[in-house]
Amino acid sequence: xxxxxxxxxxxxxxxxxxxxxxxxxxxxxxxxxxxxxxxxxxxxxxxxxxxxxxxxxxxxxxxxxxxxxxxxxxxxxxxxxxxxxxxxxxxxxxxxxxxxxxxxxxxxxxxxxxxxxxxxxxxxxxxxxxxxxxxxxxxxxxxxxxxxxxxxxxxxxxxxxxxxxxxxxxxxxxxxxxxxxxxxxxxxxxxxxxxxxxxxxxxxxxxxxxxxxxxxxxxxxxxxxxxxxxxxxxxxxxxxxxxxxxxxxxxxxxxxxxxxxxxxxxxxxxxxxxxxxxxxxxxxxxxxxxxxxxxxxxxxxxxxxxxxxxxxxxxxxxxxxxxxxxxxxxxxxxxxxxxxxxxxxxxxxxxxxxxxxxxxxxxxxxxxxxxxxxxxxxxxxxxxxxxxxxxxxxxxxxxxxxxxxxxxxxxxxxxxxxxxxxxxxxxxxxxxxxxxxxxxxxxxxxxxxxxxxxxxxxxxxxxxxxxxxxxxxxxxxxxxxxxxxxxxxxxx
Amino acid sequence: xxxxxxxxxxxxxxxxxxxxxxxxxxxxxxxxxxxxxxxxxxxxxxxxxxxxxxxxxxxxxxxxxxxxxxxxxxxxxxxxxxxxxxxxxxxxxxxxxxxxxxxxxxxxxxxxxxxxxxxxxxxxxxxxxxxxxxxxxxxxxxxxxxxxxxxxxxxxxxxxxxxxxxxxxxxxxxxxxxxxxxxxxxxxxxxxxxxxxxxxxxxxxxxxxxxxxxxxxxxxxxxxxxxxxxxxxxxxxxxxxxxxxxxxxxxxxxxxxxxxxxxxxxxxxxxxxxxxxxxxxxxxxxxxxxxxxxxxxxxxxxxxxxxxxxxxxxxxxxxxxxxxxxxxxxxxxxxxxxxxxxxxxxxxxxxxxxxxxxxxxxxxxxxxxxxxxxxxxxxxxxxxxxxxxxxxxxxxxxxxxxxxxxxxxxxxxxxxxxxxxxxxxxxxxxxxxxxxxxxxxxxxxxxxxxxxxxxxxxxxxxxxxxxxxxxxxxxxxxxxxxxxxxxxxxxx
Numbered sequence: 009x010x011x012x013x014x015x016x017x018x019x020x021x022x023x024x025x026x027x028x029x030x031x032x033x034x035x036x037x038x039x040x041x042x043x044x045x046x047x048x049x050x051x052x053x054x055x056x057x058x059x060x061x062x063x064x065x066x067x068x069x070x071x072x073x074x075x076x077x078x079x080x081x082x083x084x085x086x087x088x089x090x091x092x093x094x095x096x097x098x099x100x101x102x103x104x105x106x107x108x109x110x111x112x113x114x115x116x117x118x119x120x121x122x123x124x125x126x127x128x129x130x131x132x133x134x135x136x137x138x139x140x141x142x143x144x145x146x147x148x149x150x151x152x153x154x155x156x157x158x159x160x161x162x163x164x165x166x167x168x169x170x171x172x173x174x175x176x177x178x179x180x181x182x183x184x185x186x187x188x189x190x191x192x193x194x195x196x197x198x199x200x201x202x203x204x205x206x207x208x209x210x211x212x213x214x215x216x217x218x219x220x221x222x223x224x225x226x227x228x229x230x231x232x233x234x235x236x237x238x239x240x241x242x243x244x245x246x247x248x249x250x251x252x253x254x255x256x257x258x259x260x261x262x263x264x265x266x267x268x269x270x271x272x273x274x275x276x277x278x279x280x281x282x283x284x285x286x287x288x289x290x291x292x293x294x295x296x297x298x299x300x301x302x303x304x305x306x307x308x309x310x311x312x313x314x315x316x317x318x319x320x321x322x323x324x325x326x327x328x329x330x331x332x333x334x335x336x337x338x339x340x341x342x343x344x345x346x347x348x349x350x351x352x353x354x355x356x357x358x359x360x361x362x363x364x365x366x367x368x369x370x371x372x373x374x375x376x377x378x379x380x381x382x383x384x385x386x387x388x389x390x391x392x393x394x395x396x397x398x399x400x401x402x403x404x405x406x407x408x409x410x411x412x413x414x415x416x417x418x419x420x421x422x423x424x425x426x427x428x429x430x431x432x433x434x435x436x437x438x439x440x441x442x443x444x445x446x447x448x449x450x451x452x453x454x455x456x457x458x459x460x461x462x463x464x465x466x467x468x469x470x471x472x473x474x475x476x477x478x479x480x481x482x483x484x485x486x487x488x489x490x491x492x493x494x495x496x497x498x499x500x
Numbered sequence: 501x502x503x504x505x506x507x508x509x510x511x512x513x514x515x516x517x518x519x520x521x522x523x524x525x526x527x528x529x530x531x532x533x534x535x536x537x538x539x540x541x542x543x544x545x546x547x548x549x550x551x552x553x554x555x556x557x558x559x560x561x562x563x564x565x566x567x568x569x570x571x572x573x574x575x576x577x578x579x580x581x582x583x584x585x586x587x588x589x590x591x592x593x594x595x596x597x598x599x600x601x602x603x604x605x606x607x608x609x610x611x612x613x614x615x616x617x618x619x620x621x622x623x624x625x626x627x628x629x630x631x632x633x634x635x636x637x638x639x640x641x642x643x644x645x646x647x648x649x650x651x652x653x654x655x656x657x658x659x660x661x662x663x664x665x666x667x668x669x670x671x672x673x674x675x676x677x678x679x680x681x682x683x684x685x686x687x688x689x690x691x692x693x694x695x696x697x698x699x700x701x702x703x704x705x706x707x708x709x710x711x712x713x714x715x716x717x718x719x720x721x722x723x724x725x726x727x728x729x730x731x732x733x734x735x736x737x738x739x740x741x742x743x744x745x746x747x748x749x750x751x752x753x754x755x756x757x758x759x760x761x762x763x764x765x766x767x768x769x770x771x772x773x774x775x776x777x778x779x780x781x782x783x784x785x786x787x788x789x790x791x792x793x794x795x796x797x798x799x800x801x802x803x804x805x806x807x808x809x810x811x812x813x814x815x816x817x818x819x820x821x822x823x824x825x826x827x828x829x830x831x832x833x834x835x836x837x838x839x840x841x842x843x844x845x846x847x848x849x850x851x852x853x854x855x856x857x858x859x860x861x862x863x864x865x866x867x868x869x870x871x872x873x874x875x876x877x878x879x880x881x882x883x884x885x886x887x888x889x890x891x892x893x894x895x896x897x898x899x900x901x902x903x904x905x906x907x908x909x910x911x912x913x914x915x916x917x918x919x920x921x922x923x924x925x926x927x928x929x930x931x932x933x934x935x936x937x938x939x940x941x942x943x944x945x946x947x948x949x950x951x952x953x954x955x956x957x958x959x960x961x962x963x964x965x966x967x968x969x970x971x972x973x974x975x976x977x978x979x980x981x982x983x984x985x986x987x988x989x990x991x992x
Contacts (some may be wrong), residue, residue, distance in 0.1 A: 069658070070711045132709035133694050161985035166561070167968035192985040202625050210987035213962050215625035219562045425985065430965040431927050432981040433970045438923075470705050473922040476659035478970065480923045489924040489979060492682040493653035493917065495702035 026468040027145035027179060028445035029455045038138040041128070052086040057230055063375055064120045065475065066128045077139070081117060085472045088113035090229055091295055092417070096182070097147035100124055100314060118232040119146065119180050126471060152388055152418030153448040154183030154236075155441060157433070158425030160190020160230070160247070163214035170227050170431040175438065177231040179445035184228055185298060185420055187238045191266055194247035196239075197221065198276040198287045201279070207250035221291045236351065237292045239279070240300025242269035242333050250419045255279055260308035266398075268308040269345040271333040272317035281340045295348040295427045296368070301334050301360070302353035312340045331360035338366055350387060368417070381415055389419035392454065397440050398424040400486035404465065405458055408443040411447055418448055436487040438479035439469050470496040510702035517618045518960040519671060519938035520946045530630040531596055533565040538571045543604045544578040549722055554613045557967065558620045569631070571599040573609060580605035582721055583787055584909070585747045588674070589639035592616060596633070601709075610640065610724040611672050617824035618963060621747055644880055644910030645940040646675030647933060649925070650851065650917030652739070655706035660922040662719050667930065667969045669723040671937035676720055677790060677912050679730045686739035688731075689713065690779045691852020693743070693771070700739035705766070728843065729784045732792025732926060733772070734761035734825050747771055760800040764809035765826040773832045787840040788860070789833055793826050793852070794845035823852035830858055844958035848874060860909070864888075873907055881911035889932050890916040896957065897950060900935040910940055928979040930971035931961050944955040 025032060046059045052482070063071075075257040088094050098111040098120035123441050144451075155176055157164060164172075173184060188196050194208025195215045209215045225235045246267040249256050257270040260426045269276050289297075306326035309315075314329065323329045338350045351368045354376050362369070364384045371377050381387055389395075394402060394410040412419060421444040423437050442465060445453055456460065465482050472479040473496050481490050481498035490498055517524060536558070538551045555563075580586050580744050590603040591613035601612045618695075619632050647668055649656060656664075665676060678921025680688050687707045701707045717727045738759040749762040761768050770921065781789075798818035815821045830842045843860045844852075845870050854861070856876045863869050866883040873879055881887075886894060886902040904911060911937040915929050934957060939947055945951065957974050964971040965988050973982050973990035982990055 051641050068717065069709055129704070131704070132689060132707040132708075132712065135709045162982065163988060165966050165968075167966070171968065190985075197624060206625065211989060212623070213966065214619070214987060216626040217561055217622075217627045220624065223562065230753075241990065270698050272522070387818050427981045429973075429988065430968075431930075431970045434970070435923050435927065436981070440501065470703070474613065474657050474659070476657075476922075478923045478926070481921075487981060489919045489928070490654065491919065492919050495656060495706060496921065497703060500734065 022466045023127065023140050024285070024464040025123050025144070026442060026464060026471075027449035028464070029123060029144045030451050030454075031143075031145040035102070035141040035143075036436050037104075037141045039077070039141060040075055041077045041137050041139045042074040043067070043076045044079050044107075045076050046081060048081040050081075050083060050086045052083070054114045054230055054232075055081070055083070055086060055117050055231065058118055058121055062125050066125050069130050069132075069135070072136065075105065077107060077176070079103050082108075082110040083117060084112045086114045088115060090115070090232065090234055091153055091213060094182075094232075094482055096180070096232070096469045098123075098144075099146075100142065100144040102143070112477060114184075115232045118177070120144075122177060124178060143240070143299060147373075148180070148281050148449045149451055150412070150416065150448045152183055152420075153181045153445060154185045154388070154418070154420035155181055155437070156185040156187055156191070156238075156390070156420050156424070157424040158187040158197060158243075158423060158428070160187060160194050160240075161425035162429035163193065163195055163210055164425075164433065165430055166216075166220050166224060171225050171477075172437070173224070173228050173231055173233055173432065174432070175472065175475075176477065180449050180471065181441075181445050182233055183420065184233055184235045185238060186235055187240065187425075189239050189245065189247065189414060191244050191246035194250075196288070200282055200287055203251040204248060208247035209402070218291065225292065225469070234294050234296075235292060236296050236298055237288070238296050238298035238351075239288070240299055240302065241337060242271065242330070243302065243304035244300060245269055252279060257308040257311065257314055259311040259314070260305060265308075266305045268305050269333065270314065271309075271329055271336070277336060277340060280337055281343075284341055285344060289344050289347070293346070295346060296351060297347055298351040298370070299332075299334070299341065300353060301356040302372075303355065304330055306330060322334055327359045331362075334360050334362060337452030338362065342366060349386070357383070357385065370420070370421070377413060381413065387413070387416040389413065390415045390422050392422075395419065395421045396424060396439050397421050397443055397486065398426060400436070400438075400488075403485070404440055404443045404460055404482060408439055408447060408455070408458070408461060410447065412447060419444070423424045434478040435480050438472060438477055439465060439482055440470055440486060442479075466497045469498070507954070515619065515621070515632050515634070516956040517615050518934055518956060518961045518963075520956070521615060521636045522943050522946075523635075523637040525635045526595075527633040527635075527865070529596075529633045531569070532567055532632060533569045533629050533631045534566040535568045536571050536599075536963060537568050538573060540573040542573075542575060542578045544575070546606045546610050546722055546724075547573070547575070547578060550610055550613055554617050557890070561622050561624075561627070564627065564629070567597065569597050569599060571601060573828055574600075574602040575606055575609060576604045578606045580607060582607070582622050582724065582726055584643055586724075588672070588724070590615075590636070591638075592634065592636040594631075594633045607724045612636075614620055614669060614672060615949075640672070640941045641846055641908030641943055642904070642908065642940045644675055644912075645937060646677045646910070646912035647673055648677040648679055648882070648912050648914040649684070649914070649930070650679040650915060650920070651687060652732075652736075653684050653689055653917035654678060654921035655685065656925065657922055658708075658712050659923065660718060661716050663926065663969075665716070665720050665725055666927070667926070667933075667964065667967075668725055670964065670967065670969070671934050672941050673933075673937050675912065676725055676727045677730060678727055678924060679732065679917075681731050681737065681739065683736050683738035685930070686742075686779070690775060692774055692779055695743040695886045696740060699742035710783065717784065726786050726788075728786050728788050728790055729780070730790035730843075731780070732793055732794065733829060734763065735794070735796035736792060736824070737761055739833075744771060749800040749803065751803040751806070752797060757800075758797045760797050761825065762806065763801075763821055763828070764806050769828060769832060771899055772829055773835075775832055775989075778837060779943035781836050783837070785838070788843060789839055790843040790862070791826070791829055791833065792845060795847065795849040796822055796862075798822060819851045823854075826852050826854060828983070830854065834858060841878070849875070849877065862912070864914070871962060872920065874904065879905070879908040880916050881905065881908045884914075887913045887936055888916060889913050889978065890918060890920060890928050892928070892980075894932075895977065896932055896935045896974060899932055900939060900947070900950070900953060903941065904939060911936070924979060926970040927972050930958060930964060930969055931974055932978060934960055934964075934971075958989045958991070
């Protein structure tokens with residue numbers, strides 16, 4: 009009996025759902041489950057593929073078949089659009105041998121299945137799966153919950169991005185902010201201008217095809233994750249210069265300098281417009297688009313052409329020229345009826361004059377938050393002090409305890425790529441990303457106890473490892489290997 | 501034309517097979533391939549599953565279908581046993597639109613397909629796969645080419661081990677040496693003694709089921725990889741003590757001390773025999789077995805029971821008692837007709853008296869190599885100075901330039917688990933493991949040019965990343981993230 013008791017303690021200890029649902033009651037009863045049979049009469053591919061995926065996930069140690077448990081699925085609208093307005097709420101109820109899942113949309117079902125999957129435990133001794141009977145009512149605190157990845161500073165291949173999307177779904181994130189073009193490399197495909205990636209990428213193996221992009225966007229969609237590309241401009245564009253120097257300001261044509269697009273030239277906007285409307289928007293169906301606008305080397309514009317252009321258009325400063333550029337590319341992008349909002353980094357607000365009806369500001373400088381909100385902008389929150397995942401010394405509690413203004417759309421953790429490539433991105437991002445994700449999903453009052461959160465996060469780390477996600481130990485600096493032998497629950 | 505030229509340079513630069521085949525000639529001609537059709541009339545599941553696996557691998561950016569290229573496959577004996585004597589040689593020839601693969605055994609076909617897969621390149625611009633026409637005749641330099649993983653110091657879940665097996669196949673390794681039991685944890689299942697893992701594992705989630713073990717062994721077999729388990733004894737066994745203190749020497753029963761099995765008790769050998777013959781050998785069909793015997797805390801035997809036993813049996817030293825123990829468990833293991841050899845760490849030679857007809861010595865102390873060979877033992881070479889992958893300061897050239905005695909069976913790189921768990925094992929092991937693998941496979945004379953090898957290794961690292969293997973940059977210390985933006989070819 010001693011061993012059975014130990015076993016049960018072990019199992020009970022392991023029960024957590026991350027992020028914590030709005031309401032979650034366990035019935036202190038476990039049932040054996042050998043197989044799930046989904047009773048679903050709808051036609052949503054998203055839902056059907058999710059059943060297969062979660063069955064594989066839950067029964068990863070082989071399927072025993074009996075006992076079979078019926079899962080009844082109800083969805084109000086199974087054709088809801090993937091986007092900022094999607095309803096992700098869901099309800100899970102259970103009786104012995106029956107599970108009931110209901111939601112407003114197919115996206116809610118995905119979140120329900122994720123929660124359900126975390127309630128299963130595998131007992132290696134009797135090779136049996138146990139499900140803790142529970143009741144869940146859940147919905148996200150914020151609608152925008154994202155991760156930024158940066159394939160400009162290191163190329164992130166398709167497998168790496170898909171693995172990241174898989175793991176994002178485990179913590180109910182719903183936006184992959186894909187920072188695609190950078191000073192260092194250009195890997196985006198273009199039918200019209202193939203020279204951009206031919207000359208702008210790190211190597212022949214470090215470019216995306218159109219197929220790759222569509223594949224990733226579809227893969228994310230199946231998991232309820234929007235892909236919002238960022239084409240950073242007018243700065244962070246040096247890699248474009250390898251093939252199209254004609255759209256760059258003449259002040260910074262030296263290959264060793266950081267370049268900036270030239271607002272004084274029609275060619276600049278013509279190229280951008282052609283890329284948007286006849287190439288890239290075809291690949292990225294989301295209604296939102298990110299156009300960067302951060303850290304512009306405005307000194308590039310200190311030359312006779314741009315100074316003359318400024319005088320002609322009554323632009324009295326480089327900031328005015330910057331504002332002119334940003335407002336122009338925003339308008340170009342919004343010529344597409346399907347695009348509703350353009351996201352810009354907060355420099356667009358600080359140094360420019362964006363339109364709050366057209367643009368959303370992503371904040372990385374904490375100190376501008378109030379003025380951006382006061383000016384009537386919708387805001388995506390990702391302060392560098394807490395949510396930059398490349399800041400390895402920021403610990404998980406700093407990320408977890410960040411005060412998020414109630415009025416923002418949500419936020420994003422940012423995995424800037426200076427030292428992240430496919431070899432280490434996952435181990436750098438996790439488990440930090442889980443801390444951010446819970447604060448964005450769970451009701452505030454359920455995320456205030458750090459002791460409970462830490463214990464749950466350690467358990468969740470074990471779940472991540474079991475699913476093949478390289479999550480480093482909780483409580484160490486980012487990207488730090490375990491310091492000695494021990495459990496996945498790792499404690500110093 | 502400028503862009504096309506750049507493209508071709510990029511492609512040619514990317515061609516390498518790692519490890520370098522014994523004979524490899526490229527015809528300086530590339531053909532487009534949209535699909536492979538395997539002409540194979542045999543019945544080997546190993547071969548058929550490999551076709552599917554490599555088709556997925558090669559056409560990972562979507563299958564275009566045309567042009568279809570025929571692959572003719574010839575195997576002399578497709579039912580060759582997986583083991584130390586298997587023939588892995590193969591020949592690949594190509595004409596435009598036809599590929600010919602032949603081998604002595606099904607295992608040779610696996611190696612051929614791996615080489616073939618590395619000759620394909622994907623052009624993201626025209627979404628086309630190119631194959632460099634080549635001729636290969638290849639066979640391994642050493643028959644035993646392994647990786648040691650340590651699931652005793654950190655639990656390595658099934659997904660992690662399968663990913664490791666996948667990547668081992670990429671460099672034609674053929675032995676997974678699975679160090680399964682340790683002082684720190686016991687995660688092996690047992691039908692007869694379930695308490696061993698119930699009380700010996702880190703947590704309920706950190707145990708293998710019988711299903712898991714069989715699953716891993718079968719997964720490895722499909723890739724031509726033997727799984728040789730190591731049940732380290734009489735030392736490195738403290739985790740057994742949690743449930744079976746009765747088989748431990750009374751000198752070290754304190755839970756804080758490192759324990760050692762007690763050779764003076766029949767119970768010790770009875771438990772081991774029961775585990776071997778009625779539990780574990782069922783799971784591990786390989787003819788070889790590893791029984792550890794390293795770093796024994798012989799002070800545990802300094803007690804009245806063991807001293808009396810030694811006197812009774814004319815054992816004049818703890819080394820003699822150690823030899824008695826080791827020879828006894830070797831004989832117990834060999835009672836199974838299917839077991840042919842027992843592998844022991846070199847302490848068994850230095851401090852004991854093993855039988856060279858029954859045992860194979862695995863060397864980790866470089867300085868005993870000659871005396872072990874002179875004594876007539878078969879040897880597996882894994883000197884800690886060069887091939888311990890947890891030694892992060894050993895760089896890849898140290899691993900690559902190790903002088904391997906011609907008369908050894910082969911060698912193993914050792915990924916000891918003190919600081920390796922599922923979060924970092926892959927990034928620690930790679931790309932170091934590639935260096936070891938090439939030296940074990942390729943003819944010596946093809947592995948002497950470090951400049952060429954480094955350039956090829958950088959290219960191979962890009963292949964690894966593309967396949968989802970977290971290989972850290974070449975040229976940095978082990979487990980080191982890239983230090984700044986750049987290509988997968990990473991160069992300081």
